[in-house]
Amino acid sequence: MQRKILLFGAGKSASxxxxxxxxxxxxxLSMVDPAGEQVLxxxxxxxxxxxxxxxxxxxxQVLEAMKQHDLVISMLPAAMHPLIARYxxxxxxxxxxxxxxxxxxxxxxxxxxSKGLLFMNEVGLDPGIDHMSxxxxxxxxxxxxxxxxxxxxxxxxLIAPESDTNPWHYKFTWNxxxxxxxxxxxxxxxxxxxxxxxxxxxxxxRQIKQFDLGDWGRFEGYANxxxxxxxxxxGLEDAETxxxxxxxxxxxxxxxxxLVQLGLTENHTVIHFDQEPGAAEFLxxxxxxxxxxxxxxxxxxxxxxxxSLMSQLAQLGLYxxxxxxxxxxxxxxxxxxxxLEDKWKLEAHDKDMIVMLHRVNYHLNGKTxxxxxxxxxxxxxxxxxxxxxxxxxxxxxxAEAYLNGAYHASxxxxxxxxxxxxxxxxxxxxxxxxxxEHEISHL
Amino acid sequence: MQRKILLFGAGKSASxxxxxxxxxxxxxLSMVDPAGEQVLxxxxxxxxxxxxxxxxxxxxQVLEAMKQHDLVISMLPAAMHPLIARYxxxxxxxxxxxxxxxxxxxxxxxxxxSKGLLFMNEVGLDPGIDHMSxxxxxxxxxxxxxxxxxxxxxxxxLIAPESDTNPWHYKFTWNxxxxxxxxxxxxxxxxxxxxxxxxxxxxxxRQIKQFDLGDWGRFEGYANxxxxxxxxxxGLEDAETxxxxxxxxxxxxxxxxxLVQLGLTENHTVIHFDQEPGAAEFLxxxxxxxxxxxxxxxxxxxxxxxxSLMSQLAQLGLYxxxxxxxxxxxxxxxxxxxxLEDKWKLEAHDKDMIVMLHRVNYHLNGKTxxxxxxxxxxxxxxxxxxxxxxxxxxxxxxAEAYLNGAYHASxxxxxxxxxxxxxxxxxxxxxxxxxxEHEISHL
Numbered sequence: 001m002q003r004k005i006l007l008f009g010a011g012k013s014a015s016x017x018x019x020x021x022x023x024x025x026x027x028x029l030s031m032v033d034p035a036g037e038q039v040l041x042x043x044x045x046x047x048x049x050x051x052x053x054x055x056x057x058x059x060x061q062v063l064e065a066m067k068q069h070d071l072v073i074s075m076l077p078a079a080m081h082p083l084i085a086r087y088x089x090x091x092x093x094x095x096x097x098x099x100x101x102x103x104x105x106x107x108x109x110x111x112x113x114s115k116g117l118l119f120m121n122e123v124g125l126d127p128g129i130d131h132m133s134x135x136x137x138x139x140x141x142x143x144x145x146x147x148x149x150x151x152x153x154x155x156x157x158l159i160a161p162e163s164d165t166n167p168w169h170y171k172f173t174w175n176x177x178x179x180x181x182x183x184x185x186x187x188x189x190x191x192x193x194x195x196x197x198x199x200x201x202x203x204x205x206r207q208i209k210q211f212d213l214g215d216w217g218r219f220e221g222y223a224n225x226x227x228x229x230x231x232x233x234x235g236l237e238d239a240e241t242x243x244x245x246x247x248x249x250x251x252x253x254x255x256x257x258x259l260v261q262l263g264l265t266e267n268h269t270v271i272h273f274d275q276e277p278g279a280a281e282f283l284x285x286x287x288x289x290x291x292x293x294x295x296x297x298x299x300x301x302x303x304x305x306x307x308s309l310m311s312q313l314a315q316l317g318l319y320x321x322x323x324x325x326x327x328x329x330x331x332x333x334x335x336x337x338x339x340l341e342d343k344w345k346l347e348a349h350d351k352d353m354i355v356m357l358h359r360v361n362y363h364l365n366g367k368t369x370x371x372x373x374x375x376x377x378x379x380x381x382x383x384x385x386x387x388x389x390x391x392x393x394x395x396x397x398x399a400e401a402y403l404n405g406a407y408h409a410s411x412x413x414x415x416x417x418x419x420x421x422x423x424x425x426x427x428x429x430x431x432x433x434x435x436x437e438h439e440i441s442h443l
Numbered sequence: 444m445q446r447k448i449l450l451f452g453a454g455k456s457a458s459x460x461x462x463x464x465x466x467x468x469x470x471x472l473s474m475v476d477p478a479g480e481q482v483l484x485x486x487x488x489x490x491x492x493x494x495x496x497x498x499x500x501x502x503x504q505v506l507e508a509m510k511q512h513d514l515v516i517s518m519l520p521a522a523m524h525p526l527i528a529r530y531x532x533x534x535x536x537x538x539x540x541x542x543x544x545x546x547x548x549x550x551x552x553x554x555x556x557s558k559g560l561l562f563m564n565e566v567g568l569d570p571g572i573d574h575m576s577x578x579x580x581x582x583x584x585x586x587x588x589x590x591x592x593x594x595x596x597x598x599x600x601l602i603a604p605e606s607d608t609n610p611w612h613y614k615f616t617w618n619x620x621x622x623x624x625x626x627x628x629x630x631x632x633x634x635x636x637x638x639x640x641x642x643x644x645x646x647x648x649r650q651i652k653q654f655d656l657g658d659w660g661r662f663e664g665y666a667n668x669x670x671x672x673x674x675x676x677x678g679l680e681d682a683e684t685x686x687x688x689x690x691x692x693x694x695x696x697x698x699x700x701x702l703v704q705l706g707l708t709e710n711h712t713v714i715h716f717d718q719e720p721g722a723a724e725f726l727x728x729x730x731x732x733x734x735x736x737x738x739x740x741x742x743x744x745x746x747x748x749x750x751s752l753m754s755q756l757a758q759l760g761l762y763x764x765x766x767x768x769x770x771x772x773x774x775x776x777x778x779x780x781x782x783l784e785d786k787w788k789l790e791a792h793d794k795d796m797i798v799m800l801h802r803v804n805y806h807l808n809g810k811t812x813x814x815x816x817x818x819x820x821x822x823x824x825x826x827x828x829x830x831x832x833x834x835x836x837x838x839x840x841x842a843e844a845y846l847n848g849a850y851h852a853s854x855x856x857x858x859x860x861x862x863x864x865x866x867x868x869x870x871x872x873x874x875x876x877x878x879x880e881h882e883i884s885h886l
Contacts, residue, residue, distance in 0.1 A: 198729055199706065199729075261646070
């Protein structure tokens with residue numbers, strides 16, 4: 001029997017998901033995306049992949065399209081999911097997303113349940129694979145009799161070593177706007193050694209953890225959103241430590257913190273220049289002091305001046321006005337994003353990389369132990385990226401499990417049911433997406 | 444002929460305004476304020492002062508009350524003014540406020556004009572007396588042929604020297620919430636020596652100016668909101684420097700910056716403790732590091748540790764848990780406000796103080812000169828404060844000038860018309876609210 005899937009958003013992150021359904025005879029995949037033409041071009045003559053012209057603000061069009069399909073997947077920006085979910089309630093279709101459950105999404109739980117619909121969220125990479133792999137790891141430890149005392153989990157969408165050519169160790173493999181606005185959604189909340197910890201935006205990129213992952217390189221992790229909210233999902237209400245975070249290459253955080261502290265990532269205030277400014281002119285308008293740019297930066301930083309920061313600023317062209325902005329007005333974040341999209345552009349031959357790391361502290365047989373579980377995925381090319389693979393495939397496998405009856409539920413969910421995550425992790429391991437585990441010795 | 448005035452909000456800042464109207468036979472003043480009873484008690488048996496029971500969310504009640512009066516004054520929190528202004532449009536009454544013109548208020552300009560109504564705003568202290576005194580000063584200089592090159596203006600609601608008993612040199616003489624959330628409304632914007640400057644919340648309390656005002660003491664000024672927006676009001680489009688700011692006592696800004704940097708003023712995220720925390724426990728949850736509170740603070744501050752900061756934190760009781768919060772949950776700003784209201788409470792005998800300072804750089808007869816104009820007002824007691832006098836009297840005089848025909852206009856305005864500000868400044872000088880001017884010598 002042919003299953004019909006309606007996909008909203010067929011951009012960068014969707015390539016593997018699309019490919020998964022296209023490669024199988026029993027699926028028909030319809031895409032709603034103004035830029036979907038280029039996806040069609042990858043599969044010439046394939047009649048099981050089609051592009052629908054649907055204006056998502058026209059409810060009649062959306063409902064008509066939904067009614068002709070068995071299931072909806074949305075890879076649109078997270079803010080659009082409540083809208084799509086409301087359409088799904090009307091059209092009585094289940095919905096799958098890789099985004100965090102918002103308050104608004106959560107509020108639809110009862111209605112979804114009453115209609116027997118599943119609204120499955122957080123089934124991508126982070127959130128997604130992180131939840132599922134952590135739950136499996138914690139389950140296994142608990143079955144052995146371990147008492148979990150601490151949980152750390154970090155994920156990063158990074159650049160493969162062979163493409164790592166700048167002192168930020170970063171290029172955009174993901175929505176640049178999300179990167180520029182990262183950590184602006186409120187305090188990061190976590191618990192460490194029994195103490196609640198709240199990190200303001202000023203502190204997030206300063207209070208970081210450093211990880212030396214041997215062959216994989218050196219990384220830094222900054223705290224991500226509200227880790228405390230995930231204690232119940234992981235059954236870690238009593239754990240002394242609970243931290244979820246984002247992984248970046250070495251020195252990234254101190255460089256980014258420089259931009260944050262000066263206000264270059266601020267996105268509420270529209271500033272105006274008399275003419276389109278140069279890069280140095282833009283930076284200067286945020287820097288106190290007098291003299292040359294070098295002198296201003298030295299005065300501002302004092303003893304905190306580092307070689308890595310100096311070369312990071314040079315890489316962004318912030319010492320001179322060679323880079324000219326295309327705008328005179330905008331929020332600082334909009335100016336910064338324009339510059340970064342130029343300087344952190346993924347080149348044609350570049351490959352991306354995903355790194356995920358869990359560390360779990362536990363007591364077993366009177367001993368204190370730590371296990372580390374880690375995953376690295378390197379992208380194939382600019383279309384078939386590690387990001388698209390690790391975000392899209394869990395979503396695809398979740399939808400598959402639901403359609404073939406391997407998993408059933410109704411209401412608003414995240415993938416915390418062993419029946420679902422075991423299925424998805426099993427499928428991912430066949431794709432080579434496998435975690436390495438090892439014990440870390442205690443001093 | 445008796446003039447009837449409807450006043451929304453009869454709190455702390457309204458005492459002088461109420462007294463002004465009550466002392467004159469030809470006014471009837473009606474107050475809408477749930478706590479208005481205590482104001483009535485100050486004027487026993489006075490039939491020209493009355494309290495109305497009006498629910499401002501019930502339009503019928505509000506419109507009925509407005510229709511029985513000649514003019515409306517609002518001393519409610521600024522966020523309520525658009526609501527009151529819309530009622531005024533319906534009831535066809537003019538409105539006077541001491542608050543900044545919001546975008547929403549500005550959008551009512553055409554309708555107010557078409558109905559011949561005046562919506563006069565920014566006619567308090569800051570904004571208010573600052574605009575009017577600066578305009579008079581600039582006008583006078585320009586008439587002498589001066590070319591203005593720089594303008595600095597700072598205002599502070601402070602504590603009188605005889606009541607200045609803590610290392611912050613500050614107590615609450617004004618809405619505590621506004622003090623805790625100061626500078627959180629977006630980047631501060633200014634121009635200094637020809638260069639645009641944008642200050643993020645992280646930078647505002649660091650990039651400060653110091654003022655030694657001799658007998659009046661030492662002060663610090665931090666940049667306030669968007670100074671650039673006031674260039675056209677002051678005719679300073681071409682000036683090299685344009686800065687408006689807030690004045691605080693010496694060392695206040697570095698102490699406050701410590702709280703800001705750690706996130707203690709954050710007002711978006713609700714945090715939860717297992718029990719009502721003590722003051723030290725609250726601070727600790729924002730501090731990195733290990734060891735005692737002293738050690739954590741030393742580690743965090745490094746070389747930036749100062750005696751003034753240490754004594755400021757001690758004054759707030761942040762080194763121990765003697766102070767217990769009355770709440771388990773709330774935003775950091777809500778926790779902080781609770782503590783500060785306890786520690787920065789105005790005592791019965793305390794007097795407040797207003798200090799305002801303008802500095803103007805100008806060229807005249809081939810010379811570069813600077814004139815300083817400054818004002819100090821010390822409060823009478825806890826009811827008749829300097830704040831209430833300098834906020835309320837300009838508002839009262841503006842309403843008086845409008846009612847007696849000395850000033851007429853329609854639409855949304857600030858007091859930039861010489862006919863109005865000359866009138867108000869003249870009335871204020873009779874109250875002893877007089878600026879001192881002197882030339883500052885250039886090196």
